[in-house]
Amino acid sequence: MFQQVQYFPRRKSFRTQAIDMTPNHSPDDHPINMKEEREKACLRQASQLLRSLGSSSFSVRCFPGKWQLIRSKLEQLLSGLAAAADGNFLSRNSEVDLLLKSMLSTFDDIESLLLRCGDESCVGGKLLLRSDLNGVASRLGLHNERLAELYASGNATHSRAIVLTKPSSNASREDIRFYVRDLFSRLKIGDISMRLLALASLHEVLREDDEYVRIVATDTADAVCLLVSFLEHRDDGLREKAAGVLSVIAEFDSYKGLLVAAGAIGPLIPILEKGTELGRERAAGILRRLTENSDNGWSISAHGGITVLLKICSDAAACRKELIGLACQILSNLGSAEEMRRFMVEEGAIPVLLQLTMSKEEESRIQAIECLHSMASADNGIRQIVVREGLIASITELLDPCSTCSSTAREAALKATELLHSADSIAVLMSSGFLDRALFFLKHGDVSVQELVLKSISRLCELSEEYRKAMGDAGYMTELVSLLEAKSAGVREKSAETIHNMICAQRNRRRLIQDDHDVDRIMRSLDLLEGNSATRKHLLSVLKAVVESNSGRRRIMASGCVHCLQRLAEADEVDARKVMKKLSARNRFRSILNGFWSY
Structure with missing residues (x-):
């Protein structure tokens, strides 16, 4: 705001110059108008003098930090004076004259300090000079605060209210407190336009700096209660902006x-139902954070919140996907309590969410699936209803390789297969084409999708013999063996575990042994492993099953990696010792036969 200029020697005092600025007027002018014009002229002159001081201070080399602080406060005062000069409260406020005289006295002292700091000898000593600079800075802060109070008390309905300059990033905590107090004074006594501006400024600084959040939440009396009260204001804009400020505060655990104690949940529900588009999303964002504590769920239910949330989810065409996603997350949070889950089911949550899983909006589908997953994971009855009513159809559709779904959507679908526990649900999944689609992503998906496919099919292998056989028929074995060489340790481990689960079916074990390369690749993968990993444990279990057949033993011996098993056996690896014992017994038997036939 200030421009750096060369400082010139002391002029006529600022106070005298300001007094000389009384405007010309005619005898017919009204006394009130004359007083207002005179005070406006003084304000404008004070602003000019203030600019001059700010610019001159750049040439000072002594105590640069102190002068930077003074310049910052001068900038705030300049902003206030500019707005006050255009205000209509001057003629009604008898304390304006006193404030102007006090400011002009401070300006004279600043001019004197400029001269003292410009003198290399620092007349009076640096300690005294530092004290005087601190005193001037403090007085400027008081002028700013008093000017804001006078303006608010006399001009609270004026659309061009003083807007103090936001403190700089390195401002002191006291400057921040003063700025916050000023904004809240406008919220308390201002008209709608002033309150809207104050809320907008408050929202901006809260988002930029956590220190403002702390001061509003803990250092400003009744600040949260005042903000909550605006949630019930008749003006949509005020409700929306108040929700925006509270949404920032709600992000801090x-x-x-404080929001719950101030009674925020009740007023948020009507905004969620009938507020502006942005207001509804902000209200939903606050409720999402508050329902992370399940104890707050009952308050939402008591105010009809569950009905409102389900209405949002059922009206996907009329609501933005962001709002629907937040509604699903709130329902998911509420569903963590058993009684609340039951109530949600009674209110028709499952059909609404299942319908949403088939929505055209991918994000809405993901949130609905995750919500159903969360509810059904903790409740067997809900799990049965969800599976019976059509979740599998949504899962398989998202896993269609021809669809344009994102990896995130496919991950949500794969996670939802955890709900399939019964033989009937697994049979439905198999008949839906899930195996072919899962195998496609096992071959072509990214690492995160591969890991989820492996987790899903491995778990299903454990549950169903028919599923294990179907996987072998579909060609999973060779692909799983190839993934033992993947870069991801997680993929390697899950692949080994799934192979182990699959060979529980005898025909899968035969298929593994009959392949020309699978056993050989398992042996080489085992040889490359380091440390006592879960992958090694699973592979040794696979080899322990393979070594039971003559053809399996031949495959192991032909791999050229038997030394790996020997090393592990010598290290007291139990399964490796068992495999080596089988191989050794077979070799001894062959040696006996060879010796017998040699006679």
């Missing part, structure tokens, strides 16, 4: 309780 330590302050969420």
Whole structure:
């Protein structure tokens, strides 16, 4: 705001110059108008002098930090004076004259300090000079605060209210507190336009700096209660902006309780139902954070919140996907409590969410599936309803390789297969084409999708003999063996575990042994492993099953990696010793036969 200029020797005092600025007027002018014009002229002159001081201070080399602080406060005061000069409260406020005289006295002192700091000898000593600079800075802060109070008390309905300059990034905590107090004074006594501006400024600084959040939440009396009261204001804009400010505060775990204590949940429900588009999303964002504590769920239910949330989910065409996603997350949070889950089911949550899983909006589908997954994971009855009513169809559709679904959507679908526990649900999944689609992503998906496919099919292998056989028939074995060489340790481990589960079916074990390369690749993978990993444990279990057949033993011996088993056996690896014992017994038997036939 200030421009750096060369400082010139002391002029006529600022106070005298300001007094000389009384405007010309005619005898017919009204006394109130004359007083207002005179005070406006003084304000404008004070602003000019203030700019001059700010610019001159750049040439000072002594105490640069102190002068930077003074310049910052001068900038705030300049902003206030500019707005006050255009205000309509001057003629009604008898304290304006006193404030102007006090400011002009401070300006004279600043001019004197400029001269003292420009003198290399620092007349009076640096300690005294530092004290005087601190005193001037403090007085400027008081002028700013008093000017804001006078303006608010006399001009609270004026659309061009003083907007103090936001403190700089390195401002002191006291400057931040003063700025916050000023904004809240406008919220308390201002008209709608002033309150809207104050809320917008407050929202901006809260998002930029956590220190403002702390000061609002803990250092400003009744700040949260005042903000909550605006949630019930008749003006949509005020409700929306108040929700925006509270949404920032709600992001901090330590302050969420303040919102609940201030009674925020009740007023948020009507905004969620009938507010502006942005207001509804902000209200939903706050409720999502508050319902992370399940104890708050009952308050939402008591105010009809569950009905409102389900209405949002059922009206996907009329609501933005962001709002629907937040509604699903809130329902998911609420569903963590058993009684709340039951109530949600009674209110028709499952059909609504299942319908949403078939939505055209991918994000809405993901949130609905995750919500159903969360509810059904903790409740067998809900799990049966979800599976019976059509979740499998949504899962398989998202896994269609021809679809344009994202990896995130496919991951949500794969996670939802955890709900399939019964033989009937697994049979439905198999008949839906899931195996072919899962195998495609096992071959072509990224690592995160591969890991989820492996987790899903490995778990299903454990549950169903028919599923294990179907996987072998579909060609999973060779692909799983090839993944033992994957870069991801997680993929390698899950692949080994799934192979182990699959060979519980005898025909899968035969298929593994009959392949020309599978046993050989397993042996080489085992040889490359380091440390006592879960992958090694699974592979040794596979070899322990393979070594039971003559052809399996031949495959192991032909791999050229028997030394790996020997090394592990010598290290007291139990399964490796068992495999080596089988191989040794077979070799001894062959040696006896060879000796017998040699006679």
